[in-house]
Amino acid sequence: MAKYQDDATQLLKAIGGKGNISAVTHCATRMRFVLNDQSIADEKAIDDIPVVKGTFTQAGQFQVIIGNDVATFYNEFTKIAGVEGVSKDAVKSASKQNQNAIQKAIGILAEVFAPLIPAIVVGGLILGFRNIIGEIKFDSLDGQTIVQVSQFWKGTYDFLWLIGEAIFHFLPVGITWSIAKKMGTTQILGIVLGITLVSPQLLNAYSVAETAANKIPYWDFGFFHIEMIGYQAQVIPAMLAGFLLAYLEIGLRKVIPQAISMIFVPFFALIPTVLAAHLILGPIGWSIGSWISNVVYAGLTGSFSWLFGSVFGFLYAPLVITGLHHMTNAIDLQLTADFGGTNLWPMIALSNIAQGSAVLAIIFLHRGNKKEEQISIPATISCYLGVTEPAIFGINLKYVYPFVAAMIGSACAGLLSTSFGVMANSIGVGGLPGILSIKPEFWMPFLLCMAVAIVIPIVLTIFFEKKGILTKAGVVDDSISDLFNN
Template sequence: MSANKEAAKQILEAIGGEENIASATHCVTRLRFALHDEGKVDKEKLENIDVVKGSFATNGQFQVIIGQGLVDKIFKELSDLAGISQSSKEDTKNAASKNLNPLQRAIKVLADVFIPILPAIVTAGLLMGVNNILTAPGIFGSESLVEMFPQWADFANIIHLIANTAFVFLPALIGWSAVKRFGGNELLGVVLGLMLVHPDLLNAWAYGEALEAGEIPYWNLFGFDIAQVGYQGQVLPILFASFVLAKIEVFLKKRIPDGFQLLVVAPIALLVTGFLSFIVIGPITFAIGNGITDVFVGIFDNFAAVGGLLYGAIYAPLVITGMHHTFLAVDLQLIGSTGGTFLWPIVALSNIAQGSAALAMYFVLRDDKVKGLSFTSAVSAYLGITEPAMFGVNLRYRFPFICAIIGSAIAAVWITINAVTAPAIGVGGLPAVFSIEGGKWLVFSIGMVIAFVVPIVLTYLYAKVRKPNL
């Protein structure tokens, strides 16, 4: 029997056998199971398997960390042994959702909407970081590179256009993912999102000035004035509009004969949703979104240290529950409303802190398997992927996780009192510095040093002084 087949067999036994699997799939690094009874899982036996780097349950799914590349081979062997085929991620999520309470289901909906578009947003953030290097003053001197070398101006301008596209047409991305999640035709979601940022509408970023100057254009609809305002960079309007669109489409499909659906369903669904978006959904959710933005901005403007301390401390625990996905929507709302987010830089520091705690465990652990995992997972966390470090090492021994939270909170206080923001969401961990506004690179770098050093020192000292069983 091959090593991969033997590992798959051991994993299958540890999770309660094939009869305990309701649905299964895998992502880049993890096996994802919807299990009938998570109580049948033998975690100790599971995590003693050589290829397993950790396991955890979240959002109704039981996930086993294997690693990039190898996870494909293990899943193939496991599928053959258990006689199951790979379920779609949606099927596994739907099977897992039966185990969730209403709050968890709401969080799961947000995760299902935003995770599929995350690669586009992160890629845009990385490219914005490249543009940042070229155009931001204060990085290499009082002048930007483009100011020092004007021949690079058009090159930087093209990069900015490519990078900024995902944020300019963000409602189209959200519309595609949200309508698909709610059971409708995702292409109609794209059209709905593009409709909300149509160039004939007043740009949302110019709304404040137009309102102050009394220059907002209106449609007159049977005596009612409807503002011709776009929703660039806004999250809530397209989320609610996508839900309405999908439900109208599903409702009509059940009642209209197949031969007439092409001519009736999409036009009616899009037309009704379009009118509702500009008359009701847009204005209400735009006000709610601005209210949420004002609350966060108010906290971080008036109580910067407290806001940084709290978010820096709770972010890692939020990851355990899956609630961190809700803050991606807040980040995007902040970027759309204010031009930058002060929350995401804290996330990047939390990644570094978890990696440093795992790295410290490399020097104190005696178990060769977990020792090796500590080093590789630390490198992964420094590059923005924290699951192996957090679930495979830090939570296993608890005190490294707490030490990482302390380091993250201290670093977060430092960058928030210095008003560090990011104009886009990039890759967490060490590469995050490129996504920070140009004039704050030095301040953020000091925060990175704090997030790097404090967890290492605390974790190492605790292990040596308290001498836990390692």
């Protein structure tokens, strides 16, 4: 008999049978379903299946946590169910039938920024390292920086800016390329569009504020002119231009005959977009981006920064559940462009730590529960490295009280972070390694915030369980038995 035949048969029945499966695939540890009617799925029966370690729903997908054997289980499940597995992209596409307009928009935003995150993380670490060797003055070096006393480190400092500039100054190129990729349009046109926003012949965006209005270069068309201003590191202008190019190309493909589309589709898509980008979309996008970053920055640094920090820290984990947290990537990047760093991202790293700490308390409280530990231990490690979904969906939301404890801990850490004015160079590695992206002058305050994000969720989780606060019927042990024993 196949290893997981019984479990697969039980899962098929519990999710409503073959007829309720619109699409199915798997990732590293989870089965991912798009169900025609999710209300049919019996989640308690699914949780009782021996191989299953938990369930949750995200982005229109019903996900069943299996573990490292998911590939083997998937093969047996599709064989028993008589369904064809599909790619992850196909499941994402099918899952949109279960999403509302806001969820779809957030999903698009997430898919635009996701391919850029590795480069942005590297860029943040590079900026942090350059600050350490080039900005911090050491008493042991007679009040000089490392760069000032070492030619090697001076060369390293200068060389690393080549990468940092490519990542942040030329960010619009990555954004317009990613939009073209996401929308299924011509990626090289997205790249070309991005380059036209940061071309060396344009006045650098960082020089605009200090340049007199009558000194700004422009293209003269006789009866009107367009200012030659670059959009280095600008997020919203690049997004507006990228989506305009994509939709123009998609629309033109429908009306231009295929025999001549290779010539006329790129021509009539790219040129009007570049013109609109510099004449309309760029200035509008810059204004919107500046307004958003100024409002957020005022909240982070103003008289009520402590309130902003505590509210954001408290609500960030719920934003992860809805998917709205992806919007913070654009805000972080805009803050970095306008203010040379972001006060928002440190609180995100602290929220990661808080959720992981709550799970760490669950591991301690429920030690010996081998089935739960297959989720909780990897989830804690994942949280401390910046990925919270396994912890949130696999453990904290299942019990509720650790989730709330983590939110409170995150709120306290966020309050301290904004009170101290902690600033990161840019988006970086989340969780405990997040300190590597924090500006060195804020390391000690951030270490204190990290300690708060660790201690408070652990203490509150233990307290809530012992006192029966926010637990199911106030009897935690019985609920554990019901959920995890077969």
